[in-house]
Amino acid sequence: MNGVAYRRIGHRDGVAYLERARTGRLTDQPARVVIAPLVVGVCRSDLRELDGTRHLRRDFGHEIVAEVRYSTLADTLPVGRRVVLDPHPVVRRTSGFADLVEIEGTVADVAAALRPVPADSDPLAALFTEPLACAAHCLARVDAVIAATAHARPSPVAVVGAGIAGTLMAGILRSRGTEVHLVNRGGQRLRFLAERDVLPGVDLHPADRPGRGGFACVVLATAAATGAALELAAGLTGDDGVLMIYAGTEPGSRFLGQDIDAIRRGEGRVTVHDGRRRMHLAGSHGATAADFAVATRLLQDRREGPALRRTVRRLIDVEAPLDEGPALLREMVSRPYVGKAVLTPGVPDRG
Template sequence: MTGRVGPGVAAPGALGRVVELGAEGPALVAGIAVPGGGALVEVELMGVCRSDLKEVAGTRGGPGQFGHELVGRVVESDVPGLHAGMRVCLDPNRPVTRGSGFADRLRVRGDAEEVRLALPAVPEGVPARRLVFAEPAACAAHCLGAVRRHLGTEVAGRSVHVLGAGIAGVLIAALAERAGARVALRNRSADRLGFLRERGVLLSAVDGADGAGDLERPDAVVVAASFVVDELLVEALDLVRPGGLVLLYGGTRAGQRLAGLDVDLDAVRRGELRVEAVWRGSPVVVGGSYGTAPEDFATAIGAVADERLGVERLVTREARLAELPDVLRELVSGRQLGKVVVTR
C-alpha cells in the first residue's frame, strides 16, 4: 500500500522514496512495494545534484535521472557478481529499470550484466561523504577523457581552464590537476571561489583563475556551468589559444547555436563530437562530453576515496529523507554553495 505524506513526515516504519513529479512538486511517497528480481540496495547516503533540481523545476532536457548520487549496500540479488553485503554506488546511464535513488531502498532490474554495471562496487572503510561523489566524479573523469580525445594528447603539462566552480567544475579541475595539467578554475561570481578558498579546496587552481603564473592562453577550456549560455561560451572561445579546444560539458538545448560559430552545440555535446570551426577569424576545436563509461567509475572511485582530494569538504548541508521535498523546493528557488547530502 502506498500513500503520500506531508513534508517532513514519514509513515511509521517505512520511509519510501521521494518523487519529483506531481502538481504539488516533490513529495515523499511512503510504503512503496518493491518488486522482486535484480538487486535491492539499502541506501546509506544520497547527494543532491544540480540535474535533480532541473528535473524538479522542469528545465532538464534528456532522460530523467532523479536521485542518482548514492552510496548503499546490496541486501538482495539474483545477479552474478552482485551479492548481499556489497557496498555500491549507482551508474544512472545504464539501460536498467529503477526508481528514484532518493529512497530508503532502491530496486535495480534488467539485463543481469547491465544491472551489475549499474551498481559499481565501492570500498569498505571509506566515508560515505567521499563515496557519494563517485557519480559526479565519474562524469568529470569522462569529461577529462573527452578533453584528451579531442586534443589528441594527454593533459599532463597542458593548460586547462574550467569555467564554472560548481561541483562539476571543481571535480573536473581536481582530476585535471591530478593528471598533471596546469589548471585554473573560473566563475562569473566570486562567492563560489571564496567558498573553495575557505574550505581549502583546489587552492592552486582557484588562485590561478586570474591568470597569475599561467599567462599563455590555455590549450583547453571546459564550459562546466549548469547551462552553456552564450556569454560563457563567448568567454571560452575568446580565452582559448588559436586551434585549442572548447569542451562543452554543461547543459545545452536542441538546436542551440551561437552567432558567429557554425556549430550545433547540442549535437556536439550529446554526440561527443569533435568539430573544427572558426571563431573571430581564428581556428578552434569544439568538442563535447556526455554521460559516463564503466571505466570512468573505477577512476572516480579511486580518486574520491583518496583523502588528499578532500571532496568531503564540499559537503555543506545534511538533511533527512523525510525533509527532502521541502529542501528540494528551497534549493530550486535559491542558490546553494557546496553539496547537500541526504540520510535516511
C-alpha cells in the same frame, strides 16, 4: 523482497513530497536488486528535473552510496555489497531519495548500473564517484582531442564553471600536476571554495578578471551552455586551442554555426573559426564503466586519494535526514546553491 514499507521522495508539478511505499515488482524483467542508500547527494540535474527544465533524462536521486539488501544476482551483487549507482544503463527504478531503491532490468543492465566500491570506503567520499567518473571521462576526452589535434598535453588549463563538476575536474588536473585556472561568473562559488580551502594550489578567477587568456585547452563545465558562458570560454581559448563542452545543452543549441548539443551528446569534434582564431570544439557526455573504475581508483589511491577526498568532503555543506528532503529540495530550486547537499536515509520499517 515484497511488502517492505519504506519512505521515498517523489515529485509532481514542481513539488517534492515524502511518501510511503512498499516493495514489489516493477516490471517483468529478469533481474531485481533492492539497495538501501547510506547517503544520497543532490545534483543540479535533480533540481532541473524537479522544476521541469531538464531535457531527455529522468533519474531523480542518482548520486547514491548504498548496500545491497536483496538481489537476484547473488554472484555479482550479493546482499551486503556496497555499491554506487551508475545512472547511464537503462533500468527501471524508484526514486533514489529513499530508504530503499528498487531496481529492475536485464541482467546486464542491472549489473552495470550498480558499481561495487570498497566495503570500508567513506560513504561521503564515495558519494562523489559518479560525478568524479563524469569529470574523469571529460578529461579523457580532452586528452583524446589534444592527441588528435597534434598538441602536447596542455598546462595550464582553464576550467569555466566552479560547480561540482568543474571543481572535480580542477582537483583531478591538480593531482596530475597540471596548472589549473578555475573561472566562474559569480563570486559566491569562488568565495565558498576559497573559504573552505577546497582547491589549494588552483587559481580562482571571477569571469571579469580571468587573469590571462590564450589557453591551449578550456573546459566549459557550467550547468548550462548559455551564450554568455560559451562566449566566455571561447574568449579564453587560444589560437588552435581546444574548447571542450561538458556543460548542459538543449536540442537545437548552436554556437559558431555548430549544433553543440549534437557535438556534446555525440562526443564529436569540429574545427571552427570565430573571426579571430581557429579552435576545436569538442564534446563530452556521460561516463563509462572504465570511468567509474578510474573514479574509484582516484578516491582510493595512496598518492592522489587523500587530496581528492579532502576536496570532496569540503564541498559538503549540508547533511539532512530524509524527512527534511522535500523542504531542502524546494529551497535549493528557489535560490543559487554553491555546495553539496546530502540526504541520509534511515532504516526502513519492517512492517
